[in-house]
Amino acid sequence: MSARDAILGRIHSALSEHEGDRPAPTGIEDAPAAVVKRLSDRPVSTLPSFSEDPTERMVRLMESVQMSVTRVQTSADVVNAVDDYLRSEELDGDVTVSPALSEMDWPSHYGSGAATGNESVGVTPCLAAVAETGSVVFESGEGTPATLNSGPSRTGDIEQTIEIGAHGPRRMHVVLVQGS
Amino acid sequence: MVGEEAELNRRLEEIGIAPIETDLGEYIIQLAKEPPSHIIAPAVHKTKEQISTLFHEHHQQYGLTEKITDRAALVTEARTVLREKFRNADVGITGANFLVAESGQHVLVTNEGNGDLSSNLPRVHIVIVGIEKVVPTLEDASLLLRLLARSATGQHFSNYTSVMGGPKRDGDLDGPDEFHVVLVDNKRTELLDGDLKEMLRCFRCGACINHCPVYGSVGGHAYGWVYPGPMGSVITPVMVGLENAKQLPEACTLNGRCAEVCPMSIPLPSLLRKHRTTAFERQLPSLRSRMALSLWAKVATRPALYRRLSDASVKILSMLSAKRGYVATLPLLGAWTKSRNLPSSEATSSFVSQYHAIKRTGDSQ
Numbered sequence: 001m002s003a004r005d006a007i008l009g010r011i012h013s014a015l016s017e018h019e020g021d022r023p024a025p026t027g028i029e030d031a032p033a034a035v036v037k038r039l040s041d042r043p044v045s046t047l048p049s050f051s052e053d054p055t056e057r058m059v060r061l062m063e064s065v066q067m068s069v070t071r072v073q074t075s076a077d078v079v080n081a082v083d084d085y086l087r088s089e090e091l092d093g094d095v096t097v098s099p100a101l102s103e104m105d106w107p108s109h110y111g112s113g114a115a116t117g118n119e120s121v122g123v124t125p126c127l128a129a130v131a132e133t134g135s136v137v138f139e140s141g142e143g144t145p146a147t148l149n150s151g152p153s154r155t156g157d158i159e160q161t162i163e164i165g166a167h168g169p170r171r172m173h174v175v176l177v178q179g180s
Numbered sequence: 181m182v183g184e185e186a187e188l189n190r191r192l193e194e195i196g197i198a199p200i201e202t203d204l205g206e207y208i209i210q211l212a213k214e215p216p217s218h219i220i221a222p223a224v225h226k227t228k229e230q231i232s233t234l235f236h237e238h239h240q241q242y243g244l245t246e247k248i249t250d251r252a253a254l255v256t257e258a259r260t261v262l263r264e265k266f267r268n269a270d271v272g273i274t275g276a277n278f279l280v281a282e283s284g285q286h287v288l289v290t291n292e293g294n295g296d297l298s299s300n301l302p303r304v305h306i307v308i309v310g311i312e313k314v315v316p317t318l319e320d321a322s323l324l325l326r327l328l329a330r331s332a333t334g335q336h337f338s339n340y341t342s343v344m345g346g347p348k349r350d351g352d353l354d355g356p357d358e359f360h361v362v363l364v365d366n367k368r369t370e371l372l373d374g375d376l377k378e379m380l381r382c383f384r385c386g387a388c389i390n391h392c393p394v395y396g397s398v399g400g401h402a403y404g405w406v407y408p409g410p411m412g413s414v415i416t417p418v419m420v421g422l423e424n425a426k427q428l429p430e431a432c433t434l435n436g437r438c439a440e441v442c443p444m445s446i447p448l449p450s451l452l453r454k455h456r457t458t459a460f461e462r463q464l465p466s467l468r469s470r471m472a473l474s475l476w477a478k479v480a481t482r483p484a485l486y487r488r489l490s491d492a493s494v495k496i497l498s499m500l501s502a503k504r505g506y507v508a509t510l511p512l513l514g515a516w517t518k519s520r521n522l523p524s525s526e527a528t529s530s531f532v533s534q535y536h537a538i539k540r541t542g543d544s545q
Contacts, residue, residue, distance in 0.1 A: 003365075004363075007311065007363070007365045007369060010365075010369035010370075010372075010373065011311075011369055011372060013373070014369060014372040014373035015372070038316050039281070039282055039316055039317065042317050042319055043319070044319060045319060045320070045322065045323035046323070048326070061336060065335075065339075099353075113353070114353035114354060117263075117267060130337075132336070133336045133337035134336065134337075135337050135341070140344075140352055140354070140355065141349060141351045141352045141353075142351070144345075144349060144352065145285060145342070145343045145344050145345050146342070146343050147296060147340060147341065147342040147343070148337065148340075148341040148342075149339065149340060149341075150335070150336070150337045150338070150339050150340075150341075151339055152339075153291070153292055153293040153339060153340075154291050154292065154339055155204045155205075155255060155291060155292045156221065156291075156333070157203070157204040157205035157208065157221060157222075157223055158204070158208075158223075158226075158228055158231055158251050158254055158255065159227065159228050159251070160221065160224065161251060163251055163252050163255040165255065165256070165259065166204055166255055166258075166259060166291070166292035166293065166294070167202070167259060167262065167263070167266075167292045167293040167294045167297055168292070168293030168296070168297075168339075168340065169293075
């Protein structure tokens with residue numbers, strides 16, 4: 001018997017006291033009705049409620065975890081907003097821009113494509129931004145898994161004091177397009 | 181922490197593989213060759229000076245010459261050394277906070293971002309995870325993620341919350357070529373079949389540990405195994421055998437704070453009581469302590485006798501401590517008085533007797 005079968009068998013016998021004696025299901029087709037129902041019902045969990053304007057709340061929460069936010073009116077203003085930010089922060093290392101943003105008119109010294117690890121700055125689009133938590137959602141590819149990111153990388157592992165820039169970005173800047 | 185359960189690092193080293201911990205706290209204790217003292221903050225027992233010494237000792241091979249004393253500089257030093265490890269590693273091993281049944285994806289949460297680097301940079305990604313982490317849908321995981329961040333660190337949401345599923349696909353810019361999941365039982369099905377099954381709800385936030393007065397007094401290493409605090413005192417006896425960890429359920433004041441703060445409503449004190457009952461039934465405590473308990477039960481169920489005996493013992497203690505102000509030795513309690521003195525008692529009768537005396541005075545006024 002494989003370890004997998006042994007584990008599933010033990011789970012089945014622990015759970016089946018109330019269900020009578022039947023063979024362990026091998027797939028979703030012969031899973032107990034309760035399991036199929038639970039998966040298809042998808043009960044919606046309780047959501048935290050808030051009365052704040054969603055955008056204002058999102059920006060407030062982002063800034064509370066050391067993200068910075070610039071608001072612009074149209075997507076035509078994005079390139080300037082990014083460039084202004086890099087100049088004001090004196091970030092003069094290499095920049096790489098996600099291919100998904102290649103339509104925009106980036107300065108010629110900005111690179112494009114996946115980061116090689118030597119760049120100082122990465123510019124990416126995001127799938128969504130979350131008002132509840134102030135998180136930005138990044139897609140791995142179209143319709144593929146995602147990372148929710150809430151601010152620059154941090155650690156509290158030295159004497160429980162927060163330090164920014166443990167492994168990931170030391171700064172996280174959001175350009176929020178508010179108009180069309 | 182499931183890696184620690186399996187002593188993964190030691191076993192990898194035995195077969196000539198050099199595992200590197202990537203969470204800063206885990207990295208620090210790996211350098212110190214110590215076990216974690218907290219599940220969320222594994223190096224919480226280390227001071228900045230100790231970490232400075234550790235880095236100075238172990239990072240000379242990477243060109244570190246001066247001792248670093250600044251906290252931010254210590255973080256940068258670890259970041260720089262570990263970044264190269266990430267780039268050169270063949271295999272990344274991570275845990276998972278949740279496994280999603282409906283999609284076959286897993287969810288991984290970190291604040292440092294080490295989970296994402298371990299998952300995406302090496303050619304192979306292996307997830308090692310306990311079977312209790314399976315939830316039905318992503319919706320369920322999102323509810324639990326809200327609870328996890330708040331209970332673990334007081335954040336709205338952890339810094340990095342990644343939903344991943346399998347190797348790099350066509351069109352993906354990053355990701356591993358190979359992806360494996362190792363589902364670990366290690367007594368979890370035994371928990372499911374017994375009377376401690378509520379413990380399977382634990383998602384390792386550490387809230388019970390943070391609020392436990394016993395943990396606060398003795399620290400994580402005193403628990404002797406991977407998991408400290410109330411959750412450890414329930415899990416460890418199951419995983420290593422109650423006979424090897426019988427002191428853990430005893431080392432609890434049953435104050436109930438852990439159950440109060442547990443976001444998963446695990447009745448930790450009740451589970452610890454169950455361990456105590458089992459230990460007593462299996463006659464794990466010494467004959468002397470079992471006899472003492474039986475005697476105690478006889479006295480404690482007879483209020484009048486109990487009161488007379490406690491009055492008498494207060495008087496005796498008061499007499500014994502009159503000369504020195506403390507009691508240094510007591511018959512049958514040598515284990516206790518070996519390392520500490522019993523403070524003197526200014527009272528000459530028990531609480532109940534004093535209470536009745538005050539009440540009588542009060543009534544007559």
